[in-house]
Structure formats: C-alpha cells, structure tokens
Amino acid sequence: MWAFIRNIACSKCGFRGMAEDQGPDEVPARRIFKHQGKTAKGHLLFKCPSCNTVSPYSPFRFIHPAIKYTFFVIVVLSLVVLVKWILTKV
Numbered sequence: 001m002w003a004f005i006r007n008i009a010c011s012k013c014g015f016r017g018m019a020e021d022q023g024p025d026e027v028p029a030r031r032i033f034k035h036q037g038k039t040a041k042g043h044l045l046f047k048c049p050s051c052n053t054v055s056p057y058s059p060f061r062f063i064h065p066a067i068k069y070t071f072f073v074i075v076v077l078s079l080v081v082l083v084k085w086i087l088t089k090v
C-alpha cells in the first residue's frame, strides 16, 4: 500500500530489507523480515533474515511521511481555529 513504508533495518546488525506483508511479493525471501506478532506495547516484532534477531519496531515508523505531515497540518489548523475562537470569546 502506498501509505506505508516497508523498508526496515535491523537494529542489531544493520541489515536492510522489507517488512513482511500480505499479498503478492516481489521482494526476494532473503530480504524479508518475517512478522513475529507484537509486544504488549503494540510494537510490531520482525525477525532479521540476516542475524535472526527479533526486534520490536514502532508501527508509526511504517506510516508514509506524507500521511504524518498531513496529520500534523490538520492538528495545527485545528489549534489555530481553536485559538481564534477563544480570542473572540474573551
């Protein structure tokens, strides 16, 4: 999906690959970080195909920067509208 980034780098050995995903995969298996479930905190667990270390990754790191930026703009605009509304009441 375009909204998500699947690039992933091992926190231990630095190997770069792709997070496992559903659907057709064009990525070679040796570059796939296998999904291993998630932690109690909601972090996603992926297993490095190079050193077999299972590490937690924040789910937010997979969200495309454009989506994060859009969300940020919406929050800022909401604050501006809120502040203006408060100023008209004072």
Ligand SMILES: [Zn+2]
Residues within 6 Å of the ligand: 010, 011, 012, 013, 014, 015, 048, 049, 050, 051, 052, 053
């Ligand atoms: Zn590794």
